Amino acid sequence: xxxxxxxxxxxxxxxxxxxxxxxxxxxxxxxxxxxxxxxxxxxxxxxxxxxxxxxxxxxxxxxxxxxxxxxxxxxxxxxxxxxxxxxxxxxxxxxxxxxxxxxxxxxxxxxxxxxxxxxxxxxxxxxxxxxxxxxxxxxxxxxxxxxxxxxxxxxxxxxxxxxxxxxxxxxxxxxxxxxxxxxxxxxxxxxxxxxxxxxxxxxxxxxxxxxxxxxxxxxxxxxxxxxxxxxxxxxxxxxxxxxxxxxxxxxxxxxxxxxxxxxxxxxxxxxxxxxxxxxxxxxx
Amino acid sequence: xxxxxxxxxxxxxxxxxxxxxxxxxxxxxxxxxxxxxxxxxxxxxxxxxxxxxxxxxxxxxxxxxxxxxxxxxxxxxxxxxxxxxxxxxxxxxxxxxxxxxxxxxxxxxxxxxxxxxxxxxxxxxxxxxxxxxxxxxxxxxxxxxxxxxxxxxxxxxxxxxxxxxxxxxxxxxxxxxxxxxxxxxxxxxxxxxxxxxxx
Numbered sequence: 001x002x003x004x005x006x007x008x009x010x011x012x013x014x015x016x017x018x019x020x021x022x023x024x025x026x027x028x029x030x031x032x033x034x035x036x037x038x039x040x041x042x043x044x045x046x047x048x049x050x051x052x053x054x055x056x057x058x059x060x061x062x063x064x065x066x067x068x069x070x071x072x073x074x075x076x077x078x079x080x081x082x083x084x085x086x087x088x089x090x091x092x093x094x095x096x097x098x099x100x101x102x103x104x105x106x107x108x109x110x111x112x113x114x115x116x117x118x119x120x121x122x123x124x125x126x127x128x129x130x131x132x133x134x135x136x137x138x139x140x141x142x143x144x145x146x147x148x149x150x151x152x153x154x155x156x157x158x159x160x161x162x163x164x165x166x167x168x169x170x171x172x173x174x175x176x177x178x179x180x181x182x183x184x185x186x187x188x189x190x191x192x193x194x195x196x197x198x199x200x201x202x203x204x205x206x207x208x209x210x211x212x213x214x215x216x217x218x219x220x221x222x223x224x225x226x227x228x229x230x231x232x233x234x235x236x237x238x239x240x241x242x243x244x245x246x247x248x249x250x251x252x253x254x255x256x257x258x259x260x261x262x263x264x265x266x267x268x269x270x271x272x273x274x275x276x277x278x279x280x281x282x283x284x
Numbered sequence: 285x286x287x288x289x290x291x292x293x294x295x296x297x298x299x300x301x302x303x304x305x306x307x308x309x310x311x312x313x314x315x316x317x318x319x320x321x322x323x324x325x326x327x328x329x330x331x332x333x334x335x336x337x338x339x340x341x342x343x344x345x346x347x348x349x350x351x352x353x354x355x356x357x358x359x360x361x362x363x364x365x366x367x368x369x370x371x372x373x374x375x376x377x378x379x380x381x382x383x384x385x386x387x388x389x390x391x392x393x394x395x396x397x398x399x400x401x402x403x404x405x406x407x408x409x410x411x412x413x414x415x416x417x418x419x420x421x422x423x424x425x426x427x428x429x430x431x432x433x434x435x436x437x438x439x440x441x442x443x444x445x446x447x448x449x450x451x452x453x454x455x456x457x458x459x460x461x462x463x464x465x466x467x468x469x470x471x472x473x474x475x476x477x478x479x480x481x482x483x
Contacts, residue, residue: 073479
């Protein structure tokens with residue numbers, strides 16, 4: 001039995017978070033290899049008509065959880081928000097995942113820590129001060145073996161009170177927002193099907209033709225493409241093509257490419273990764 | 285020198301044997317494996333019969349879901365009574381989760397009252413890779429003509445919750461019922477869910 005080491009947030013900081021953001025209710029759940037809690041990005045009663053909030057999942061070294069498409073194994077992480085009807089929940093955003101590969105099997109998910117951000121729009125002309133909510137998380141924690149991670153976090157926010165986010169937390173919100181996929185509508189992509197492969201092309205006219213280092217496509221839906229952490233890239237003087245292998249057990253050919261295109265750009269100093277959400281038809 | 289050459293030839297033909305890849309509606313790749321009682325089974329032993337291959341790892345929470353609820357045993361019992369051959373296959377490598385001694389396997393099988401014909405041991409993962417087994421459970425169905433007619437999940441609820449079984453659409457029982465009624469399998473493929481196979 002291995003002993004897991006995990007550097008939890010310091011007790012002092014933890015207590016200060018409770019003090020600043022929420023009033024008294026339990027808002028954190030720990031399951032050994034992972035801990036989930038609710039964090040806020042600060043809120044001003046006078047200025048803000050919504051509260052930016054996030055589910056922060058912190059994972060012990062070596063463990064990971066899964067993206068909404070888990071890939072070859074695992075289980076999609078689901079996060080279910082339960083808030084009073086008079087509040088409005090903006091769709092939660094998924095940071096782009098990393099690929100975990102072992103023996104040719106590829107999964108998509110997160111390690112270390114991940115923040116799932118959403119906004120809660122406050123009702124206008126409402127005198128209620130307390131917002132009681134719960135978040136139900138269903139996920140699977142894996143390293144060389146897996147354990148279910150199901151937890152419900154109840155929490156309360158006093159919406160008539162200003163909150164200031166801790167520097168670490170606000171920094172995490174900034175970092176997470178930078179890791180959110182952006183639209184890939186302007187890249188100039190096309191896709192064609194040939195035998196058991198799909199070719200995703202960036203033409204020379206695209207500004208991404210020269211800026212692209214390596215790239216990878218991760219589908220939103222399983223079953224059409226072979227999951228892979230390193231797809232072949234064909235470089236031509238007029239275009240770049242990413243070659244995607246079809247899933248050998250697919251029962252129909254995909255009509256479109258819908259998912260994330262992750263581009264890695266190499267500069268002298270660093271490697272940056274950017275995820276684009278793409279949805280393009282596949283021609284024959 | 286002759287001995288060395290013979291070993292090379294055996295290795296070459298073994299690699300050819302396992303280089304096949306399973307494909308839907310094509311002949312299911314053949315294999316020979318020993319079970320937890322050291323008895324040897326070959327797929328070719330079951331010509332003319334419907335065969336279910338169930339990838340297994342007793343320690344995986346998804347496998348536990350289907351065994352602790354008796355869902356898997358009930359399916360095994362129901363369909364083996366109809367003459368279907370049900371084989372569990374374990375591709376966990378040595379020292380990986382799910383790789384047990386024969387005694388341990390037999391003890392667990394007895395405690396869980398499993399109804400499969402045999403628990404086959406694929407420690408080197410050759411058969412698992414040949415079939416593209418990704419998860420535990422990962423289910424395959426071979427028809428009477430030896431064609432692979434289903435590959436995928438046991439059902440449509442990718443969770444570890446036993447409560448989900450009741451409301452799940454079970455792809456395996458649907459496919460087996462269709463085959464027993466001499467119909468084509470409606471859903472031939474689905475996304476498998478579960479723990480990764482511990483190759």
